[in-house]
Amino acid sequence: MANQYVDIDTLKFLLYKVHNLEEVLQQSKYEDYDKDSIELLLNSVKEFSDKELYPYFREMDENPAHFKDGEIVVHPQVRKYMKAGGEMGFISGGFPYEDGGMQLPSMVINASAFIQDAANNHLPGYIGLTVGSAELITHFGNKELNETYVPKMLEGTWGGTMCLTEPQAGSSLSDIITSATPDGDAYKIHGQKIFISGGDYQGAENIVHLVLARVKGAPAGTKGISLFVVPKNRPDKNGTLTPNDVQTVADFEKMGQRGYCTTHLFFGDKEDCKGWLVGEENKGLKYMFLMMNGARIAVGRGAAAIASAAYQASLNYANERAQGRKLTSTGKKDANEEQTLIINHPDVRRMLLLQKVVTEGSLSLVFLAAKYHDLSQSHADKEEREKYNLLLEIMTPVVKTYPSEMGRIAVDNGLQILGGYGFCSDYVLQQYFRDIRISALYEGTTGIQSQDLLGRKITMHNGKALQLLSEEITNSIKASMAHTALAPHAKKLAEKLELTQKVLKSLMGYAMKGDYERFLADATPFMEFFSNIVLGWVWLGIAEEAQNALLTGSKENSMEFYENKIHAMRFYFKYELPKTNGLAEILMDNQDLTVGTNETIFK
Incomplete structure (x- = not known):
């Protein structure tokens, strides 16, 4: 069971070497930790996941999860996991000491969560949303809200959610109509929310909902949205819980992640639902984005973890399944030879390598974003903090989207490796394929992330974030040029940076004319183009560290381990990076085939 769902050696190589966790641990905020203590933590998480998460994944x-007799029935392991989450610090890990947390770096939190996600992606969401909800309260809630709710949430006794979506308002949050009416020191909440992950379930004594709603008379659109703490059961001064008129109407039966409940909630059916304002009125969406940005990185991490587990399953099958025979020098097969393992077929190797570069590249991307987050919070120099915050801003939509979209393609290739068995429930690949599909929808669809990248992050502060990212990539290119084996690939990446400038110059022409709809019409192809180049940079960085390890004779991993990383980088640069040329052609083509198209074309 030691390596059925995650490659721990690669995880630690990326964490410690490629992204240099030590640089973060040197910041005063994290000075209580060193590599040895982090190593103990990650090993304990792996051991826990082996015993308490992975064995229940298919079950x-x-x-x-399902709705029955007014409540959500979930697997008994959910209750056990929440309890362990409190005891082992899965919930409190990232919180500062003064809030009762462990003050761990985001890089470590994400490494721990990746292992759990890969072991059983149905469970970590329950903890992830509890973390996000508690974070919002600690950042923006008053002392009373913090004292009333946060301790119970960090210990895993109470769960937490984020309640944004309504039947008439999916991604368009400006159309939210859930109302909040002042009522003494609280507000009366009335409305409904759908697609609420972890919205209600057996085993949690209480659920603390963070609800977006409108106070009467608030401005229209997103400027009039406020944020409220709305518990399922409201506690009095003695801690006694009273039902708060939050009704679970149903649980959505999903294609995948079926052990992770997704509820439909109604607030105030009996006019007795109370909520407490978080921060100031009409600033709810601004507050919620603190949680949403973290949640978007978590979605990308979860997708990377699912793809990682699928890769391990595919690799295991390819090393066991005998099928066909290798071609001889005459171009024919010798029927007298024994069948060969399918891993010896070039096309199977191509699909496995695609899985490898997507999954390992995605995990590296997650650690990079986590490092930017850590340094934006802890670096002693203010200008450096601002720099890393801008880098985090521009990377967040990419970290959410690339693992979600390419992870799905990676799992699809894994299913293909199994042939007909991949389509059967006897094997786990079909479950990974179903589970990962939600990732491109969670926390803002791919289309929304793409518009955020092109429409906001690329242009923010007059392109400052893009400039900083380009400088980071250029520095990596210069460092790789020092290695003869890497120089050709570094040169290719430099050419892609120049291509990016050409594409953006072409697209910005529409924005400068005020034609913003046309400017953003091809935001999704741009996301694919941009992400592909970013992953080329990520892989060049992995290969550079592997090359350094070979040159210094590092014994932390085998020579084969490092050589395999360099081989994977070469695969990425041959099979994936060139796709940017076709995407650039699409993006610079001035034909308008979507915005100005008459709707009759679809008939």
Whole structure:
């Protein structure tokens, strides 16, 4: 069971070497930790995941969460996981000491969560949303809200959610109509929310909902949205819980992640639902984005973890399944020879390598974003903090989207490796394929992330974030040029940076004319183009560290381990990076085939 769902050696190589966790641990905020203590933590998480998460992965799919007699029935392991989450610090890990947390770096939190996601992606969401909800309260809530709710949430006794979506307002949050009416020191909440992950379930004594709603008379659109703490059961001064008129209407039966409940909630059916304002009125969406940005990185991490587990399953199958024979020098097969393992077929190797470069590249991307977050919070120099914050801003939509979209393609290739068996429930690939599909929808669809990248992050502060990212990539290119084996690939990446400038010059022409709809019409192809180049940079960095390890004779991993990383980088640069040329052609083509198209074309 030691390596059925995650490659721990690669995880640690990326964490410690490629992204140099030590640089973060040197910041005063994290000075209580060193590599040895982090190593103990990650090993304990792996051991826990082996015993309490991975063995229940398929069982939770076969016995999904469901609505029965007014409540959500979930697998018993959910209760056990929440309890362990409190005891082992999975919930409190990232919180500062003064809030009762462990003050761990985001890089470590994400490494721990990746292991858990890969072991059983149905469970970590329950903890992730509890973390996000508690974070919002600690950042923006008053002392009373903090004292009332946060301790119970950090210990895993109470769960937490984020409640944004309504039947008439999916991604368009400006159309939210859930109302909040002043009522003494609280507000009366009335409305409904759908697609609420972890919205209600057996085993949690209480659920603390963070709800977006409108106070009467608030400005229209997103400027009039406020944020409220709305518990399922409201506690009095003695801690006694009273039902708060939050009704669970149903649980959505999903294609994948079936052990992770997704509820439909109604607030105030009996006019007795109370909520407490977080921060100031009409600033709710601004507050919620603190949680949403973290959640978007978590979605990308989760997708990378699912793809990682699928890769391990595919690799295991390819090393066991005998099928066909290798071609001889005459171009024919010798029927007298024994069948060969399918891993010896070039096309299977191509699909495995695609899985490898997507999954390992995605995990590296997650650690990079986590490092930017850590340094934006802890660096002693203010200008450096601002720099890393801008880098985090521009990377967030990419970190959410690339693992979600390319992870799905990676899992699809894994399913293909299994042939007909991949389509059967006897094997786990079909479950990974179903589970990962939600990632491109969670926390803002791919289209929304793409518009955020092109429309906001690329242009923010007059392109400052893009400039900083370009400088980071250029520095990596210069460092790689020092290695003869890497120089050709560094040169190719430099050419892609120049291509990016050409593409952006072409697209910005529409924005400068005020034609913003046309400017953003091809935001999704731009996301694919941009992400592909970013992953080329990520892989060049992995290869550079592997090359350094070979040159210094590092014994932390085998020579084969490092050589395999360099080989994977070469694969990425041959099979994936060139796709940017076709995407650039699409993006610079001035034909308008979507915005100005008559709707009759679809008939």
